[in-house]
Amino acid sequence: MRILNHPILGELKDMETVTIYCDGMEILAIRGEPIAAALLAAGIRTFRKTVKTGEPRGVYCGIGQCNDCIMEVNGVPNVRTCVTLVEEGMIIKTQEGLGKSGGLHD
Amino acid sequence: MVKNRYIARINCLQPIPCNPCETSCPFGAIYIGEDITNRPILDLEKCKGCGICVAACPGIAITMAMITGDAKDFVSIPYEYLPLPLVGDTVVLVDTNGVDLGEGLVEKLNRPNKKDPTTLVYVSVDNTITDRAVGIKRKVASIVDVIEVVNRIEIVDPIICRCEEIRESEIIEGIKKGDRTVEAIKRRTRSGMGLCQGKTCNRLIAGIIARESGISVGEQAPSSKRPPVGVISIREMSEE
């Protein structure tokens, strides 16, 4: 949910949008925002499934420290979505375990 | 008692390091002094009821009131939520604990500091509540209740290390086997070896060691750090 109007920060205006895709779904994102913000705005909260038990995870620290919000972005696994900004046409996938290539070093 | 004009009322009782009320008042009506943790003192005679301090206070701890001597008094309350009440609206006034005091009518809105969005809402109220009315109830979308009483919950093994999915029982197992430092637990369980490098779990593990072994977190050696901080791939390291 976007905060379109805010008592302190005022109205959200002059936004430039970009289109990204999450698990095939088209999502309108705002240029300059991280992937995680666009997904939360679209109501998506589960970003990955863990390696051992397949538990769902989402945003935890929001500033790139915890690595819980990692997803596959344009085919690259383990991308920290809270500090990676959206780009037009980005293809994002819920990461299952270690992700497509199965490791940190692609 | 000062009548028929607005006077500031300051509800700031702790010695906190703060003095914008004093420095913002154009009439020198608030005194804090050299030690900024002193509590603010208001000079009723000097206060002109301009509301500038109300909007300047980071603690939203100042309101204003006008005693009329009649059935209706007036209060002025800073408000920082949306939607803003409008002139003519009926609002519910609350005391410091959020207890409903009854309704009042919005007479005027004002922003004493044009560069800052804090708005003062001027409300006419019954004189019986003037003293206690320090807040305007926020319009809440949904009322939330405690939904259910549960008698007994079985606490199952929580995850401590989010990255490597190490559970509390595994940490306790390590402590039973003699581990007394975050490092030792790390070697045994791989906790803190994941992508975040222990930023989330090291402190939790130190806490569990303290609880289980009695060695306080302070007495434990901090987990040692060798480069790299944060994860960089081998490729990044070798490229230069």
Added chain:
Amino acid sequence: MINTELLIIGGGPAGLAAAIAAGKYGVKAIVVDENPLPGGQLFKQIHKFFGSKEHKAGTRGNIIGQQLLIEVEKVGAQVMLNTRAFGIFDDNIVGIVSGGKSEKVVAKKIILATGASENALAFKGSTLPGVMTAGAAQTFINVHRVLPGRRVIMIGTGNVGLITSYQLMQAGAEVVAVVEAAPNVGGYDVHANKLRRAGVPIYLGHIVIEAFGDSEVCGAVIAPVDEKFQPDLTRSFTIECDTICFAVGLTPRIELAQMAEASTTFIGALGGHLPLHDNRLKIGKNIFAAGDIAGVEEASTAMEEGRLAGVVAAMDLGKLSEDDGNVEIELINERLSKLRSGQFGLKRAVAKLEIIKQYDELLGRINNGEE
């Protein structure tokens, strides 16, 4: 390889203030920050700050952040974003990584202004999506302007928990409960009163023992605790929510200080293990620590410490005379002691002195050949 007079690691209030202070005397500084945006914690703080006029009290954190950035540009300091310092080698070589490439920075002086990271809690279900740090929630609502959820339970009543709760309501969410294990509110009354007036229930002497939900958090089980913080499960209850935030303190990010072989000590009042520093924030011959890394306090103290480190670095680099520098240092210390007074600040003032004392003692032992 990059050569610089001064490398500042961390672009929060401490790092930026350091760059400005040193820059004023002609020191060319480079600031690196791992984030895509500068400002550290400042831009998520849209509330007015405490302190006095010289600390910019009454000004909102995000506005202070903008002012700092303008000044940084004025003095010509270079800010490198998306750039993480991953290691310190010797006392003047720092490895940084940016855009997938690593590079060596050789700096005459280094200021560590890496801030602190938020503490976590662990209970059943604490890893479910929707459970996050208060700082994460604050970043999303105030910087990205997205609500992470609508019905929030906040854990912790320090100022961070209280302020974030207020800001969540300003952003349009409901704070359905604030839960605090201690028997009293940790932060300032004026902040707690904002919540009380809004009708937010504050459960003192309670903890969250479970978050539940199948794929995302749907609610929490809360129980009262005894003096030993043991929950009374028979009196537990459930509250529906879609978000749970942790505001349970911060721990200084001291990894780089450790790599620089700084000695550390543990001071609970300042957040945990910290590097020892002298009365000019030096943790080593050419390395300083300023801001939350040198003890978790506030943005206002972080800025003053940043200034102090910046001024001393300028003196060390010969850009500022001892006498002029000492005058500046005096003023900064006066402002710092103002911020560290009163019931809340005094504890920190004492703790900061303890760091310096331990540093001096250690230095004494080293000079005596004992270590």
